[in-house]
Every structure is written in structure tokens, then in C-alpha cells.
Amino acid sequence: MTYNRFIQGLKSAGVEVDRRILSELATNDPAAFAALVEVARKHVVNA
Numbered sequence: 513m514t515y516n517r518f519i520q521g522l523k524s525a526g527v528e529v530d531r532r533i534l535s536e537l538a539t540n541d542p543a544a545f546a547a548l549v550e551v552a553r554k555h556v557v558n559a
Contacts, residue, residue, distance in 0.1 A: 513553060521552030
């Protein structure tokens with residue numbers, strides 16, 4: 513999944529986190545970041 517699709521999916525799901533928080537989660541809490549990826553994946557609009 514590209515970064516743009518990831519952000520699109522999060523916005524579609526109503527998740528509001530900024531890039532700084534995403535980078536901190538990816539570094540310090542991989543499980544939480546993976547959960548956000550799954551949320552985004554479920555809400556991404558396939559074009």
C-alpha cells in the first residue's frame with residue numbers, strides 16, 4: 513500500500529493522526545501501527 517492510499521484510507525475511516533504521530537507509532541509501537549494499516553486497508557477506495 514502506498515503512503516497516499518494509507519492516508520486516504522485513514523481519512524475515510526475517520527482516523528485523524530498527523531505524520532509525526534504515525535512515525536512515532538511505526539517506531540515505538542509496531543502493533544498499533546499495524547492496526548492502523550489494517551483500518552486503512554479496509555477503508556481505502558479502490559480506483
